Amino acid sequence: MRVVVIGAAGYVGGELLRLLVQHPEVTDLEATSRSQAGKTLGEVHPALARVGSARFSGESPAEASRGADVVFLSLEHGESSKLMGDIVDAGPGLVIDLAADFRIHDGRLHERYYGAHPAAALVHRFRYGLADVAGTALRGATAIAAPGCFATATQLALYPLRNAPLVSEPAAVGITGSSGAGVHPKPTTHHPARAHNVFAYSVLGHRHEAEVAEQWRAWSGRADAVPRLLTHSGPFVRGIYLTLHAHLSEPAGQAVIEQAAADYRDRPFVRLVGSPPELTHVVGSNDALVYLTTSPDRREVVVISAIDNLVKGAGGQAVQAMNLALGLPETAGLGGLAAYPI
Numbered sequence: 540m541r542v543v544v545i546g547a548a549g550y551v552g553g554e555l556l557r558l559l560v561q562h563p564e565v566t567d568l569e570a571t572s573r574s575q576a577g578k579t580l581g582e583v584h585p586a587l588a589r590v591g592s593a594r595f596s597g598e599s600p601a602e603a604s605r606g607a608d609v610v611f612l613s614l615e616h617g618e619s620s621k622l623m624g625d626i627v628d629a630g631p632g633l634v635i636d637l638a639a640d641f642r643i644h645d646g647r648l649h650e651r652y653y654g655a656h657p658a659a660a661l662v663h664r665f666r667y668g669l670a671d672v673a674g675t676a677l678r679g680a681t682a683i684a685a686p687g688c689f690a691t692a693t694q695l696a697l698y699p700l701r702n703a704p705l706v707s708e709p710a711a712v713g714i715t716g717s718s719g720a721g722v723h724p725k726p727t728t729h730h731p732a733r734a735h736n737v738f739a740y741s742v743l744g745h746r747h748e749a750e751v752a753e754q755w756r757a758w759s760g761r762a763d764a765v766p767r768l769l770t771h772s773g774p775f776v777r778g779i780y781l782t783l784h785a786h787l788s789e790p791a792g793q794a795v796i797e798q799a800a801a802d803y804r805d806r807p808f809v810r811l812v813g814s815p816p817e818l819t820h821v822v823g824s825n826d827a828l829v830y831l832t833t834s835p836d837r838r839e840v841v842v843i844s845a846i847d848n849l850v851k852g853a854g855g856q857a858v859q860a861m862n863l864a865l866g867l868p869e870t871a872g873l874g875g876l877a878a879y880p881i
């Protein structure tokens with residue numbers, strides 16, 4: 540299978556390469572970069588030094604996509620919209636975009652969080668790739684928008700609540716590591732600003748709320764519902780830890796816990812755990828740890844999720860979606876265990 544990663548010099552691109560070089564069906568892997576063309580993969584991503592002398596290509600995204608079975612795009616927000624028309628015209632079998640450009644089908648919702656869409660006519664081609672919920676429904680997809688990292692952690696916690704008698708929309712509080720902000724340093728991601736520090740950002744308006752809201756509306760049947768996502772930066776590199784709290788109008792907490800057990804029973808990467816998870820138990824793996832509990836009166840539910848933002852929240856989930864779309868074993872290439880302690 541010939542697979543291309545466009546924008547492979549970034550953190551998500553590096554993670555895709557790390558997983559794809561270990562994937563049993565990937566025989567031909569091309570990595571493109573504007574800034575790193577000609578360098579070996581290991582010069583840019585040191586963890587890949589052992590995989591040989593393969594080099595970044597400077598081919599244009601459209602050239603690289605011609606004849607490819609699968610094309611991944613891991614570009615800064617907005618770049619995929621500029622390139623997607625040419626990539627689609629090049630006719631690859633499957634396109635998976637890791638950016639937010641094609642995640643939201645509701646134009647008004649997209650506009651509220653991201654502004655006017657520069658390639659709105661292409662959005663309908665994309666299926667939302669929340670792999671652990673969509674499962675085999677992704678089979679046959681030719682274009683997939685991989686969910687955001689915070690959006691993934693939020694939705695895996697929210698999904699079991701979709702039929703619950705809620706007093707109000709749930710709110711989730713999450714904290715992310717610095718790799719969520721990409722490879723290029725910024726004032727808020729610089730080590731002295733992040734180490735030994737915690738701060739909230741995008742309060743009452745984080746962009747991932749848009750995709751969470753769109754999926755939640757479809758699951759719950761409540762138009763206009765917006766679950767709140769309150770995001771924080773934490774003093775670590777990888778991972779998202781998220782706690783969701785909901786009030787119920789009836790004592791239905793145990794039913795939510797049972798719903799989660801049914802939803803995730805056969806899902807290979809979601810593990811329901813009996814006590815609050817720890818972030819380091821997932822780092823490096825495609826696992827999502829989910830913990831649910833309810834108050835003694837069964838009118839409150841807390842759901843906690845822990846994921847690696849670059850694996851389950853990006854490259855790993857995208858490879859899982861590829862496997863599902865192509866009818867490959869869902870876990871192919873994704874067997875890596877978490878590295879603990881880290």
Ligand SMILES: NC(=O)c1ccc[n+]([C@@H]2O[C@H](COP(=O)([O-])OP(=O)(O)OC[C@H]3O[C@@H](n4cnc5c(N)ncnc54)[C@H](OP(=O)(O)O)[C@@H]3O)[C@@H](O)[C@H]2O)c1
Nearest residue numbers: 546548549550551572573574613614616638719721722853
């Ligand atoms: N980091 C995360 O935890 C995470 C999780 C889920 C989703 N995402 C999403 O995934 C995307 C990538 O994130 P990231 O953290 O990997 O960002 P990043 O580290 O900043 O990397 C983005 C890469 O895109 C490349 N690029 C941009 N425009 C290009 C173009 N026109 N042609 C070719 N390459 C281009 C750049 O490579 P060159 O220097 O070679 O141009 C850059 O290295 C973003 O949209 C992000 O929102 C990130």
